Amino acid sequence: MYRKPRGGGSQSILNLDSLMDILSCLVGVMLFLVIYTVLELGATSFQVAVPVPLDPPAGSRRVLVLANGGTVRVLDAARPIRDLSTGIDQVPVDAMPEFVRQVNLSAPTDAYFSYTLGYDAEMAAVAGRDRSFQIAVDEIPGEPGETLQELDSGSRYASLLGGLDPNDVWIEFGVDAFTLDAFRRARDLAEARGFATRWGPLSLDFPVSFSLDDDAQGPGPRRSLSQR
Amino acid sequence: MANLSNDDEEGISLFPMFNILACTLGVMVFILATVATVSLGADKAIEIVEAPIELPDSSEMTVEDAARGAAERRRPVWIEWDGVQLTIYPSMETVGFDRDLRSFDSWDETYAYISERLTGTRVGASVAQVGLEPELRYVVLLVRPSGFDNLLEIGSYFEFLGIDVAHEPINQQWQRVRVN
Numbered sequence: 001m002y003r004k005p006r007g008g009g010s011q012s013i014l015n016l017d018s019l020m021d022i023l024s025c026l027v028g029v030m031l032f033l034v035i036y037t038v039l040e041l042g043a044t045s046f047q048v049a050v051p052v053p054l055d056p057p058a059g060s061r062r063v064l065v066l067a068n069g070g071t072v073r074v075l076d077a078a079r080p081i082r083d084l085s086t087g088i089d090q091v092p093v094d095a096m097p098e099f100v101r102q103v104n105l106s107a108p109t110d111a112y113f114s115y116t117l118g119y120d121a122e123m124a125a126v127a128g129r130d131r132s133f134q135i136a137v138d139e140i141p142g143e144p145g146e147t148l149q150e151l152d153s154g155s156r157y158a159s160l161l162g163g164l165d166p167n168d169v170w171i172e173f174g175v176d177a178f179t180l181d182a183f184r185r186a187r188d189l190a191e192a193r194g195f196a197t198r199w200g201p202l203s204l205d206f207p208v209s210f211s212l213d214d215d216a217q218g219p220g221p222r223r224s225l226s227q228r
Numbered sequence: 229m230a231n232l233s234n235d236d237e238e239g240i241s242l243f244p245m246f247n248i249l250a251c252t253l254g255v256m257v258f259i260l261a262t263v264a265t266v267s268l269g270a271d272k273a274i275e276i277v278e279a280p281i282e283l284p285d286s287s288e289m290t291v292e293d294a295a296r297g298a299a300e301r302r303r304p305v306w307i308e309w310d311g312v313q314l315t316i317y318p319s320m321e322t323v324g325f326d327r328d329l330r331s332f333d334s335w336d337e338t339y340a341y342i343s344e345r346l347t348g349t350r351v352g353a354s355v356a357q358v359g360l361e362p363e364l365r366y367v368v369l370l371v372r373p374s375g376f377d378n379l380l381e382i383g384s385y386f387e388f389l390g391i392d393v394a395h396e397p398i399n400q401q402w403q404r405v406r407v408n
Contacts, residue, residue, distance in 0.1 A: 018243070026253075048398070180373070
């Protein structure tokens with residue numbers, strides 16, 4: 001015998017199971033997200049160790065390391081300047097232009113930069129012989145330096161540091177806004193080798209020039225760097 | 229008499245709509261929480277600490293090592309510089325500079341302006357405290373790239389007060405910086 005199904009009006013009104021299922025599922029998802037967010041917020045991505053400032057070794061000279069444009073390059077102008085200026089004191093004033101031309105025929109280079117000598121006769125007449133010589137530094141094409149990913153103990157930068165003595169040299173980093181991470185890595189490598197380090201904001205547009213008598217602490221484009 | 233109404237079917241159930249609403253709400257909360265997690269979680273906290281100095285045994289210590297040891301005993305006061313304001317950590321109190329520090333004609337005017345802005349602030353009190361105890365404290369200036377251009381002015385001010393300053397560049401996008 002067919003039996004008419006009983007109307008379920010009151011049952012459908014009171015049945016909240018489906019709603020509860022959805023709500024409990026949402027609460028679970030939200031709890032998961034809250035816990036995940038709290039854990040993420042409590043995490044530390046990395047540490048930056050700030051070295052206690054110490055004076056460079058007495059009598060040591062500065063070597064500039066450029067951390068510009070995302071790469072790191074050593075700019076050690078001491079040897080090129082020595083090469084360019086050897087015998088310059090013995091050259092008569094009227095023979096100076098020819099001397100400079102001859103010297104620049106075999107202008108010195110290093111890993112990243114080329115160096116040329118400049119002479120300004122008018123400056124020599126006004127400010128004296130020492131102020132009349134300029135060293136121009138330019139980038140060597142195809143040598144952009146090393147990026148953060150390339151800086152390690154086997155990098156070119158590390159090998160260049162290996163040729164320097166921490167007792168004779170301290171490192172000054174010229175840093176721009178785009179190279180902070182590479183700078184930190186380069187500084188860590190330098191400090192691990194025992195070098196005293198400093199840094200300053202610096203962004204160079206090559207070619208740059210500086211006077212031969214620019215800096216008592218060591219040759220290089222120091223005037224572009226903050227005098228601290 | 230025939231009755232066309234049916235008590236069992238006359239009510240309109242709103243529960244399907246509630247389900248849809250709750251589900252929509254849940255999805256929106258999920259999206260909101262995901263966006264918040266990504267934006268906050270992707271930029272985790274950066275912890276800045278003082279690098280330790282390794283010293284030899286006291287029997288082998290030279291004069292230079294002794295100086296390094298003295299430097300090691302000093303405690304840093306962490307101050308952030310972004311070009312327009314100084315923020316002291318960890319209280320995050322700030323002092324703003326509405327004039328460009330490079331716009332003054334002399335160092336005296338620059339220092340007078342900075343002193344004026346610092347006077348009566350927590351940052352100024354902390355800096356003064358460091359100046360009174362230079363053998364015990366020094367300032368670590370955390371410099372954002374936006375503060376590179378006038379770092380010389382603000383750094384020179386601290387040195388003018390006889391305070392040793394260590395500069396450390398920090399990335400512009402770092403928002404959650406802790407010091408230790």
